[in-house]
Amino acid sequence: MNNKTIKWIALGVFLLLIFGGLIYQTMSGSAENVVEEPPGRPAQQSMAVNMFVTDYSELENFIDVSGTTLPDESVVLSAEISGLLTSIYVREGSRVEKGQLIAKVNDAELQAELARANTNLRLSETNLERQKRLLAREGISQQEFDNAEAQYQVNLSEVNLIKARIEKTEVRAPFSGITGLRKVSPGQYVTPGMEIISLIKPDPIKIDFPVPQIFANQIKEGTKFRFQTSGSAEFHEGTIYATESVIQANSRALMVRGRFNNEDMLITPGSFINAKVLMEQSDSAILIPTVAVVPILNGQQVYLFKNGKVKPQEVETGTRMANKIQITGGISAGDTVITSGLLQIRPEMEVRAAEISSTSN
Template sequence: MNRTVKTILLLLVLAAVAYLFVSKVFTGTEEQAVAAKSGGPMAQKVAVDVFVVSPTAYQNNITSTGSVIPNEDVELRSEISGRITSINFEEGSQVKEGQLLMTINAAEMQAQLQKLESNQSLYKDMEARQRTLLEKEYISEQEYDQVSNQLATATADIQALKATMAKAYIRAPFDGIIGLRQVSEGSYVTASTPIARIVDVSPVKIDFAIPGRYSQMVREGETITFTTEGSAAEYTAKIYAIQPNIDPVTRTLQIRALFENRNNEVKPGAFVSINLPLREVEEAILIPTESIIPEATGHKVFLVKDGKAAPQMVKIGQRSETMIQILEGIAPGDTIISSGILQARPGSELNIRNVRTTEE
């Protein structure tokens, strides 16, 4: 075989290879076009359920947790040091304001008081005599002033000692229940010795906090409902004090309510679940909670626009078990994806399976 024939055969082989390559490319393109028209894998859409937004009346409720604290709570201590001579209360009993609870030994102070009162009596007699002599000009003004000052000093010393002696008698500062005592009769106590705790539990206070964004929606005098841990009973309390500032760390507003607790059914220290009803919103935007996608910068939903998925940032409000309030980002009439969100991407073609509305 000469060189010319070999060249011709090589050209024929190259032409055959080129023909096969071009045919494969065009055939693949036609198959893709056919697949696209027939809804094959190349044209697969994301199957989703959607929710059509419409305004609806909504009672905005805030749920929170809190604690029960007593109306008044004091740990009894003695202001003076001494030995306990008598204990006049029963542990766990009801006491009245001013009731004598305990006496500290004041024998030395009592003896000192008698001495001062005796001196005071002497100075009174001396002052009376000196005043008579002064009126008759038998003594000078200076001599009279000396006795008068001695009387005034003795009187002041008696008043100071009586004030100190009063501290030997420990009395109830308010009506309440006295707890377990920590001392016994005959014990020596100082100002740092705890004696017992007295608490006023009728009424009790309910301490709780709400998110700062609701600070303009709550007022003193409004009513809350709460339940205690381990009990299904629901109680009603009234807000009487609101912290004037939002905590810059937690971004919450501290609130305190008052519960009468006439039957002592709620114990201080208990954990409570709280429901605070706010004003009703006549035209609120509510969407299913599963439609919300948390983002680093906020929250996002997917809207349906021209059959495609379109992301939209939103500002959320109050949340319930199934619905969440949208404050910004969505308008009535918008359609959002409520199911199939994980497969949706911006611009994804959508296959809508079910359509829900607020009324359903």
């Protein structure tokens, strides 16, 4: 290789180094510019959450209980005196009126005794009138007149006693109602207390059910309840009119009695019922979604939306339902409660509405 060739090679290497240095400086300067002057970042957007606008609502809080229906009056009619049952004057399942004759025990012997007693009474009455006239003329002593008067009173008492025994041979309805099934037949010998036929008064109907002890103080005369009989979807409305005086020791429940107008005979006494007892009623209750309430150390709180930011607010709660809860203190109608993103939001954090709901929708 001659000297001329070597010179050209050296010149080419020199030029290559120069151009490489220029390219490196250009690239390095661009990188420095990127670091020193970063492009502007887009503004961070606020978090989107669901919201609920509070308002006054109607609230009816019920408790579920089970109970039994009872007739307003119920009795098993029985004989008061021994004897042969001569007649039963009513059919089973028929309607009877108060005082109506239901059955009769043979009173033939008593009627004979009554006839004899009446005869003796008439004789003693006649003798008393005679003795009174004689006493007026001083024909007898006062003692003789007193004896005649005493005999009259004895005979009168005997007549009244036999009449009372005859009345006991008649079995009458103590109230208007419907008869049940007969327990005896005519011709059967009955004794005092032997059951003859049952009688009930099915209108109005009574309804007995236990209320748990924690609700006992809320039960008042006039408290309303709804009930349905087993196997029926129809609800009826009754009214509580009486309660037991003590809590039952075995169940820790208060026995309650209500009444239902059963003039259409819709309810059969003795039926099992399910009832809903009205514990609380209000037309100005504040109800919010249950998910909006967050437990805290000393109570519960919600997050309000005010001026575009999150504001925590402690609240007092009342009745809890399936998906809503009553707020009794802490917020007012018209406040906006946040119902989603509760784990991500923080006090004073800016948020925006993704969806807004209210009591009316």
